[in-house]
Amino acid sequence: MCKTRLDDLDLSNPVVVHPIKTFPLIKDLVTDVSWNFEVNKKIKGFTPAKDSDFVYHQEDADRVQEFRKCIECFLCQTVCQVLRNHDGHDKFYGPRFFVRLAGLEMHPLDTANRLQEIDREAGVFLCNINKCCTTVCPEDIHVTDNAIIPLKERVIDQMLDPILKIFRAIVGK
Amino acid sequence: MSHPVTVGRIGWFKTDRQDTWWLEPLLVIVGLGLFAIYSTISAVVLDSHFEYGPYLSPFYEPLILVDWWHFSPAILILWVPLGFRVTCYYYRGAYYKAFFLNPPACAVTGSETKSYTGERRFPFILQNMHRYFLFLALVLNVLLWVGAIKSLWYGGLVGIGVGRSRCRSCRTSPASPGPSGPLELQGGQVRFVWR
Ligand code: SF4
Ligand code: SF4
Numbered sequence: 001m002c003k004t005r006l007d008d009l010d011l012s013n014p015v016v017v018h019p020i021k022t023f024p025l026i027k028d029l030v031t032d033v034s035w036n037f038e039v040n041k042k043i044k045g046f047t048p049a050k051d052s053d054f055v056y057h058q059e060d061a062d063r064v065q066e067f068r069k070c071i072e073c074f075l076c077q078t079v080c081q082v083l084r085n086h087d088g089h090d091k092f093y094g095p096r097f098f099v100r101l102a103g104l105e106m107h108p109l110d111t112a113n114r115l116q117e118i119d120r121e122a123g124v125f126l127c128n129i130n131k132c133c134t135t136v137c138p139e140d141i142h143v144t145d146n147a148i149i150p151l152k153e154r155v156i157d158q159m160l161d162p163i164l165k166i167f168r169a170i171v172g173k
Numbered sequence: 174m175s176h177p178v179t180v181g182r183i184g185w186f187k188t189d190r191q192d193t194w195w196l197e198p199l200l201v202i203v204g205l206g207l208f209a210i211y212s213t214i215s216a217v218v219l220d221s222h223f224e225y226g227p228y229l230s231p232f233y234e235p236l237i238l239v240d241w242w243h244f245s246p247a248i249l250i251l252w253v254p255l256g257f258r259v260t261c262y263y264y265r266g267a268y269y270k271a272f273f274l275n276p277p278a279c280a281v282t283g284s285e286t287k288s289y290t291g292e293r294r295f296p297f298i299l300q301n302m303h304r305y306f307l308f309l310a311l312v313l314n315v316l317l318w319v320g321a322i323k324s325l326w327y328g329g330l331v332g333i334g335v336g337r338s339r340c341r342s343c344r345t346s347p348a349s350p351g352p353s354g355p356l357e358l359q360g361g362q363v364r365f366v367w368r
Contacts, residue, residue: 128269
């Protein structure tokens with residue numbers, strides 16, 4: 001992984017560098033990660049209200065700032081068991097895109113609702129929270145704790161929780 | 174959209190990792206397994222040795238003794254901390270690896286199935302009830318604190334018995350070792366939680 005320091009390795013043995021595994025190999029260490037960019041296009045971008053006041057405070061930005069550190073290395077995508085072991089590319093966007101979705105959903109000025117997409121097309125519930133994505137992220141983004149779990153809880157709040165559904169039916173919201 | 178070829182689908186426990194990746198799931202299997210055996214014996218088998226003086230086995234607190242229940246009184250209570258722990262995000266991540274081999278460790282091949290449905294279908298969709306167990310556990314926590322304070326009184330004096338140093342309320346406290354906090358409270362609409 002690109003976080004590994006050479007001085008942490010036993011240099012009496014050869015150091016072997018492999019290409020990432022979840023995407024097709026083109027040549028040497030180069031893989032075809034174009035699938036990720038296709039997924040990215042499906043996500044509804046930043047949608048502020050027409051009359052948005054774009055002056056806001058650092059503390060409003062704090063929570064989403066972490067997600068902007070992503071360098072799209074796709075290490076999280078390659079280690080994620082849903083893509084890597086279960087071949088879930090047709091029903092799961094992968095951790096990198098939960099980072100993007102969380103950044104949009106938690107943005108104080110964004111008004112779009114992506115919860116249905118997060119549940120269905122993005123398949124957030126296929127994630128089993130094993131934190132492999134967090135472990136490998138070179139930018140130290142807490143992908144599971146700060147992006148995926150809050151997204152799951154938002155979907156549960158709005159779409160799955162039967163008690164909240166009954167409560168909303170009663171109060172009419 | 175071009176569909177990537179997954180290269181890693183080559184059987185069980187295949188990996189290029191050279192570290193002791195198997196140690197963590199093994200420790201979880203041994204640790205959680207032993208705790209499950211110990212707690213079952215303590216709560217279900219030894220169900221007549223749970224009280225001594227002001228002391229009450231933490232598996233039995235708060236003690237519910239009712240005529241219509243003919244089994245261990247611990248069972249009437251334990252489903253709350255058990256449900257809380259089983260559905261806890263932290264434990265889920267750990268036992269999916271150790272017991273379901275899904276995956277056994279990061280970048281190690283394990284269970285592989287195209288029909289994998291994760292936590293969106295029965296039975297694992299029930300994991301999303303964690304929030305309910307959290308609220309029940311918070312109520313139970315208050316009762317456990319009351320019990321812990323009561324156990325400090327012995328023969329009209331304040332004291333602490335040897336062997337009674339474990340805080341009972343740690344059993345369900347969201348801040349107890351393991352989970353990273355009550356994420357279900359934070360994940361919804363509360364904005365500033367990780368500062
Ligand atoms: S925590 Fe979820 S998204 Fe991250 S690697 Fe594991 S299964 Fe994939
Ligand atoms: S590992 Fe981290 S930096 Fe790399 S794509 Fe994933 S979230 Fe972004």
